[in-house]
Amino acid sequence: MKKVIAADPGLRAARYPRGAMRGPVMKIEDIAVRYGDCWSIRSATITLEPGVIHAILGENGAGKSTLLKAAAGFAPRVAGTVKIEDGAAAIGMVHQHFMLVSAFSALENLVLGNEPTGSFGRLDLTKARREAEALMEKTGLRVNLDARTSDLAVGERQRLEILRVLYRGARAILLDEPTAVLSPLEAEELYTTLGALAEGGATIAVVTHRMDEVIRFAGHVTIMRRGRTVLSRPIAADERNHPKRLEDELTRAIMGGEPPHEASPPALAEDAEVALSIEDLVLVDAAGKRVLDGLRFAVKKGEIVGIAGIEGNGQRELVRAVAGLEPGVAGAIVLGGARLPAVRSTGDLRKRRRAVAVVHEDRHADGLMLDASVGDNLVLGELDQIDGPAAEAALIKHRIDRFGVNPPDPARRAGDLSGGNQQKVVVARALDRIEASPERALVVLGQPTRGVDVGAAATIHGAVVAAAEKGLAVLLVSADLGELKRLSHRILVIHRGRIVAELPPTAADDVIGRAMLGMEDA
Amino acid sequence: MSSIFSLTMLAESVRIAVPYACAAIGGVWAERAGVIQIGLEGILLTGAFTAVAVTHATHSPTLGLVAAIVAGVALSLGHGQLTERARVHAVISGIALNLLALAATRMGLRALYDSASNSPGIDAFRFGPTGATGGAMLLRVLADPVFFCALAAVAATPFVLRNTRFGLRVRAAGENPVAAASVGISVTRVRLAALAVSGAICALGGAHLAYDQQRFESGMSAGRGFIALAAVVVSGWRAGRAALACLAFGVLEALQIVLQDEVRKTAIGDLIQTLPYVATLLVLALAPRRAGAPEGLGKHAAE
Numbered sequence: 001m002k003k004v005i006a007a008d009p010g011l012r013a014a015r016y017p018r019g020a021m022r023g024p025v026m027k028i029e030d031i032a033v034r035y036g037d038c039w040s041i042r043s044a045t046i047t048l049e050p051g052v053i054h055a056i057l058g059e060n061g062a063g064k065s066t067l068l069k070a071a072a073g074f075a076p077r078v079a080g081t082v083k084i085e086d087g088a089a090a091i092g093m094v095h096q097h098f099m100l101v102s103a104f105s106a107l108e109n110l111v112l113g114n115e116p117t118g119s120f121g122r123l124d125l126t127k128a129r130r131e132a133e134a135l136m137e138k139t140g141l142r143v144n145l146d147a148r149t150s151d152l153a154v155g156e157r158q159r160l161e162i163l164r165v166l167y168r169g170a171r172a173i174l175l176d177e178p179t180a181v182l183s184p185l186e187a188e189e190l191y192t193t194l195g196a197l198a199e200g201g202a203t204i205a206v207v208t209h210r211m212d213e214v215i216r217f218a219g220h221v222t223i224m225r226r227g228r229t230v231l232s233r234p235i236a237a238d239e240r241n242h243p244k245r246l247e248d249e250l251t252r253a254i255m256g257g258e259p260p261h262e263a264s265p266p267a268l269a270e271d272a273e274v275a276l277s278i279e280d281l282v283l284v285d286a287a288g289k290r291v292l293d294g295l296r297f298a299v300k301k302g303e304i305v306g307i308a309g310i311e312g313n314g315q316r317e318l319v320r321a322v323a324g325l326e327p328g329v330a331g332a333i334v335l336g337g338a339r340l341p342a343v344r345s346t347g348d349l350r351k352r353r354r355a356v357a358v359v360h361e362d363r364h365a366d367g368l369m370l371d372a373s374v375g376d377n378l379v380l381g382e383l384d385q386i387d388g389p390a391a392e393a394a395l396i397k398h399r400i401d402r403f404g405v406n407p408p409d410p411a412r413r414a415g416d417l418s419g420g421n422q423q424k425v426v427v428a429r430a431l432d433r434i435e436a437s438p439e440r441a442l443v444v445l446g447q448p449t450r451g452v453d454v455g456a457a458a459t460i461h462g463a464v465v466a467a468a469e470k471g472l473a474v475l476l477v478s479a480d481l482g483e484l485k486r487l488s489h490r491i492l493v494i495h496r497g498r499i500v501a502e503l504p505p506t507a508a509d510d511v512i513g514r515a516m517l518g519m520e521d522a
Numbered sequence: 523m524s525s526i527f528s529l530t531m532l533a534e535s536v537r538i539a540v541p542y543a544c545a546a547i548g549g550v551w552a553e554r555a556g557v558i559q560i561g562l563e564g565i566l567l568t569g570a571f572t573a574v575a576v577t578h579a580t581h582s583p584t585l586g587l588v589a590a591i592v593a594g595v596a597l598s599l600g601h602g603q604l605t606e607r608a609r610v611h612a613v614i615s616g617i618a619l620n621l622l623a624l625a626a627t628r629m630g631l632r633a634l635y636d637s638a639s640n641s642p643g644i645d646a647f648r649f650g651p652t653g654a655t656g657g658a659m660l661l662r663v664l665a666d667p668v669f670f671c672a673l674a675a676v677a678a679t680p681f682v683l684r685n686t687r688f689g690l691r692v693r694a695a696g697e698n699p700v701a702a703a704s705v706g707i708s709v710t711r712v713r714l715a716a717l718a719v720s721g722a723i724c725a726l727g728g729a730h731l732a733y734d735q736q737r738f739e740s741g742m743s744a745g746r747g748f749i750a751l752a753a754v755v756v757s758g759w760r761a762g763r764a765a766l767a768c769l770a771f772g773v774l775e776a777l778q779i780v781l782q783d784e785v786r787k788t789a790i791g792d793l794i795q796t797l798p799y800v801a802t803l804l805v806l807a808l809a810p811r812r813a814g815a816p817e818g819l820g821k822h823a824a825e
Contacts, residue, residue: 099704101697103817112694113705115687122686164705 052219539772544727563747569728594725758814
């Protein structure tokens, strides 16, 4: 590891002349953050020094944003310490979702919370304008101060957010995925500005999932995986000359080493016929973005096909489309040789559920009625096929026993179960029902073991393999590469609504990782 | 028909419009801060009762006015405590406020004056010339201190909302409470402050109503708080326009009074009586729905 200039206090003092804006050193040591029963950060340690751009990288849900919020004091920290030179007042955060009042003028937003006033609390917008102009002059961040904020372009709104942070006198700026909403040109401009601010002595930290930005602009990189900081080190200037090596190292750190295989996919007959065929699926969202962009692939009977990808590349929409919940989808979903008709009524949806079992990725939003009992949740939507309360109770008991729902009490409120047991309920309902259906053909699983402990994950994996053994085609969407490699016959990588690679489950993590990032050599 | 374009008509219009306008300005303050307030009716009623009760006891309409304002502020803050701190839905809290005001004033009537319908008469403010001419009427209406307070509130509200730090924060709390909280503004405190202003101005309307009749009558607000709310919606949550809408309503109601004198005891008289309400319905039906509503109305900074 190379020595960083900024880490030496003597040299730092020499680099920043007296009176120049110097940001605080922020030491975050072994913090843990929990939201409800979900650990967002298990253990994170990072030191943010002024003078360089700190990049924080990691998969979605790894705890990057939470780390920033914890540093700024917004997150419910349950352990660890955050030490900030000169106190927290000097920190400004630019949130992923802008914190601007759209009905206000840009100038009103700029001063909000820190308003210069004259007598009787009158706003002194003339003074505010003068200060804002000076700040814009100094930083090169230009915003039309008189425009209504809702009329500003996204890049302009972001500049306004940064200006506001500076206007409030912050010398540490934390930005949460600032480039996610920017065009490449705007992103480049943003990093130029941030680089100049860092050069001027500010402390800058950026959460991002774009590897190329880190390699080009960051002076220090921290990788988070599953709530832990797994790597934190400076990037020396000469490392940028060998981007490939750096990229490989970072990719490996992001993906992490996974535990050995436990469940394994059943043998697949050479001549197994195609069960599901997805043909040129296209879905355009409300903003006009093509979230599914000509998706095509096939799954054979008894085959488990894994879908890998960085979150937000169309996985969720794919699951919803196959489930029949995306009426606007174009293209064909062919099941057992027959094209599935569009779902226009609850009757159609029930018909599809007899052939296709679905586990949605968000169990709270789409999978469970949290206020209903475990028993009711386990037989949700199939009461018309159950012959009386005795049969219902027997079916519920069977499902609780088969999946080991703990505690095995059908009367308990579903919302009171742990995340793992809630997920067992969702998977039990979907898999146990489809296996009993004469028209069974396909299982679609969205993140079946997200936020689930190892034991529950093993139960769920066993049930997925059992379903494939019964001849069902299985489509497994997961952010967990280990899970995909363990269960799948093939792994398809989805990027921006398209399948960009088909890989064997033996493929190395960094190969899959590069394909997920949309890099062409994968 | 000449009576339509007379000083009497103008005096009547302004006099009638004052309680409506006060309630509407109160509504603007509450809702621009992001708090749904359907309890204006209850605050009007409470303001009227408190003004009469205190004036009756102390023989000072000034003290009555102050007491009415205090009562209005207290009720409005109670609504704020329920919606902002206890997170009761604002519509539920507003209904409770209205029911409470109706029942409590009835109980007060019974307890203080042993009457189910009205209080004894009081001596309210009396300024300006006596006499029954239109000019004298108009002068009496304009010289009333309560009218003056109401006028000041109507005039100051747009200015304060637009040009002061408090106004900016009230608007921020109403438009985007999450953003306001993110820059360190205590949304709850800003909203409670706006509600205090709202309650004070609204109670002013109640006092005007009671002093105008020189007594309190059970349920005398008679839906004015709800009609004021309609004026707020139609005006796009803007104080000046809401006050103008209330004045228009006052004109319609004055028209009904003036015309009723002329066509009294004909079937048309009953029809004319419905004019203000028909007009309210029409305007509400034709107004662009929710245009100009604060985006954060009824939302909180953190769940």
